[in-house]
Amino acid sequence: MTTRREALGLFGTAAGAALLGSCFxxxxxxxxxAKAAGFPWPYHKLDPDxxxxxxxxxxxxxxxxxxxxxxxxxELADKYGAPYNSFPFMMMKIGAxxxxxxxxxxxxxxxxxxxxxxxxxxxxxxxxxxxxWYQIEPLPDYKPKQKVRVDITTKxxxxxxxxxxxxxxxxxxANVKAFSLERDERCAWLTASCARKTVExxxxxxxxxxxxxxxxxxxxxxxxxxxxKGSALEDTRGKMECGTCHFELGTQHxxxxxxxx
Amino acid sequence: MTTRREALGLFGTAAGAALLGSCFxxxxxxxxxAKAAGFPWPYHKLDPDxxxxxxxxxxxxxxxxxxxxxxxxxELADKYGAPYNSFPFMMMKIGAxxxxxxxxxxxxxxxxxxxxxxxxxxxxxxxxxxxxWYQIEPLPDYKPKQKVRVDITTKxxxxxxxxxxxxxxxxxxANVKAFSLERDERCAWLTASCARKTVExxxxxxxxxxxxxxxxxxxxxxxxxxxxKGSALEDTRGKMECGTCHFELGTQHxxxxxxxx
Numbered sequence: 001m002t003t004r005r006e007a008l009g010l011f012g013t014a015a016g017a018a019l020l021g022s023c024f025x026x027x028x029x030x031x032x033x034a035k036a037a038g039f040p041w042p043y044h045k046l047d048p049d050x051x052x053x054x055x056x057x058x059x060x061x062x063x064x065x066x067x068x069x070x071x072x073x074x075e076l077a078d079k080y081g082a083p084y085n086s087f088p089f090m091m092m093k094i095g096a097x098x099x100x101x102x103x104x105x106x107x108x109x110x111x112x113x114x115x116x117x118x119x120x121x122x123x124x125x126x127x128x129x130x131x132x133w134y135q136i137e138p139l140p141d142y143k144p145k146q147k148v149r150v151d152i153t154t155k156x157x158x159x160x161x162x163x164x165x166x167x168x169x170x171x172x173x174a175n176v177k178a179f180s181l182e183r184d185e186r187c188a189w190l191t192a193s194c195a196r197k198t199v200e201x202x203x204x205x206x207x208x209x210x211x212x213x214x215x216x217x218x219x220x221x222x223x224x225x226x227x228x229k230g231s232a233l234e235d236t237r238g239k240m241e242c243g244t245c246h247f248e249l250g251t252q253h254x255x256x257x258x259x260x261x
Numbered sequence: 262m263t264t265r266r267e268a269l270g271l272f273g274t275a276a277g278a279a280l281l282g283s284c285f286x287x288x289x290x291x292x293x294x295a296k297a298a299g300f301p302w303p304y305h306k307l308d309p310d311x312x313x314x315x316x317x318x319x320x321x322x323x324x325x326x327x328x329x330x331x332x333x334x335x336e337l338a339d340k341y342g343a344p345y346n347s348f349p350f351m352m353m354k355i356g357a358x359x360x361x362x363x364x365x366x367x368x369x370x371x372x373x374x375x376x377x378x379x380x381x382x383x384x385x386x387x388x389x390x391x392x393x394w395y396q397i398e399p400l401p402d403y404k405p406k407q408k409v410r411v412d413i414t415t416k417x418x419x420x421x422x423x424x425x426x427x428x429x430x431x432x433x434x435a436n437v438k439a440f441s442l443e444r445d446e447r448c449a450w451l452t453a454s455c456a457r458k459t460v461e462x463x464x465x466x467x468x469x470x471x472x473x474x475x476x477x478x479x480x481x482x483x484x485x486x487x488x489x490k491g492s493a494l495e496d497t498r499g500k501m502e503c504g505t506c507h508f509e510l511g512t513q514h515x516x517x518x519x520x521x522x
Binding site: 039040041083086087088090091092093094095097098099100101102103104105109110113114116117118123124127128131161162163164168171177178179229235236237238239240245247248 | 440497
């Protein structure tokens with residue numbers, strides 16, 4: 001077991017260099033030996049606002065991951081029955097608060113990523129678009145039409161797909177506490193926003209009209225030019241905004257001034 | 262749209278204070294209006310090693326989230342048929358590389374969290390245990406019995422449930438590139454490790470013998486004492502190791518010396 005002392009040693013003053021100077025990724029795509037009959041499930045175009053309303057309601061029952069996933073697949077289940085209505089929706093409840101309140105991946109992204117994967121034969125460009133949109137767009141951008149619990153006026157840019165950064169930025173700007181109704185309502189609206197955006201993307205792909213509008217941010221591309229596959233270091237893969245955690249790049253890094261940009 | 266300049270302004274020199282000084286979380290648990298008949302699916306005790314072997318094989322087909330989820334639910338499907346064999350396993354492939362290579366939540370945790378949620382009426386303590394074990398235990402801790410592609414000897418402590426930190430630490434210690442076979446194999450073994458651990462936890466819970474052995478780290482508890490529900494600030498919730506990103510706490514924070522511990 002490594003101690004906190006060792007952990008903080010590694011991620012201390014030269015933290016940017018330490019983490020950016022190492023590597024990660026899934027490696028080359030495995031061949032698709034797991035292709036199954038009847039997969040993906042067929043997608044029928046949906047009304048984004050209807051999905052958003054269902055996602056909001058779903059949040060009130062089972063939080064962000066459940067709400068966003070049920071908003072999409074539940075709408076298909078209501079309209080088309082099987083196989084959509086066979087899905088054990090309740091399993092998605094564990095995604096609340098970045099999975100079991102660990103504040104890791106936002107449940108309003110985790111649910112839609114799985115919904116896209118279930119419904120699209122080419123899911124990755126849509127997930128990329130959704131996540132890039134999420135980390136750069138002021139959110140929530142959808143107000144439910146049904147009765148809401150409290151009005152929300154604050155929007156923030158998360159600069160991250162992670163629950164912790166996303167919610168932290170919002171709460172700070174809105175000046176509310178983590179366990180407030182306002183924060184909970186913001187996450188409900190965000191769940192509706194993400195489900196709605198997801199269906200817009202799925203609809204576009206179904207029409208053969210999908211085109212990415214939210215590319216990987218320029219600054220992340222700059223990091224990747226030295227750290228991604230085929231680069232000089234080839235030591236990382238990822239699309240999260242680097243500067244959200246790597247605010248100090250360390251004295252060994254060629255762009256130590258980045259933090260002052 | 263907020264610029265990187267603004268983002269880095271917020272997360273700059275006083276980054277720790279900025280992020281720790283804000284707030285997040287899922288709020289009070291929603292009442293369980295979404296209870297469904299036949300949920301959770303019944304759990305039958307499984308052989309952890311058999312599950313690990315299936316998870317390893319699954320990784321080779323569909324990567325970490327698919328492998329870890331299929332290792333568990335696929336084993337139940339083979340032994341007991343319905344409802345387990347009705348699950349659209351392929352949807353889990355999107356979780357590879359921290360979801361679509363975003364390097365967020367490790368797929369070898371995302372898959373098991375959903376499997377636990379599908380099989381347990383009290384999933385959260387098991388997910389907490391799995392995640393706490395993952396961020397503090399030297400991993401991978403299981404070598405597949407079947408033929409492996411390359412031998413792996415390096416183990417690392419992730420100090421995070423996130424793909425990026427977990428894999429970065431391992432690659433740095435093993436001194437291999439992100440797109441190497443060694444890194445890919447490490448993730449395959451880790452997928453087996455996580456599926457195996459998950460089944461040990463499910464078995465213990467089924468026996469009424471589950472007892473958490475990996476509590477939230479002391480240092481995280483210390484952070485939570487000022488930032489969690491009921492504390493002076495009550496501005497956060499989460500169980501990821503704080504110091505993995507908050508290596509600089511800022512001059513306004515009472516424990517600015519922490520980074521030197």
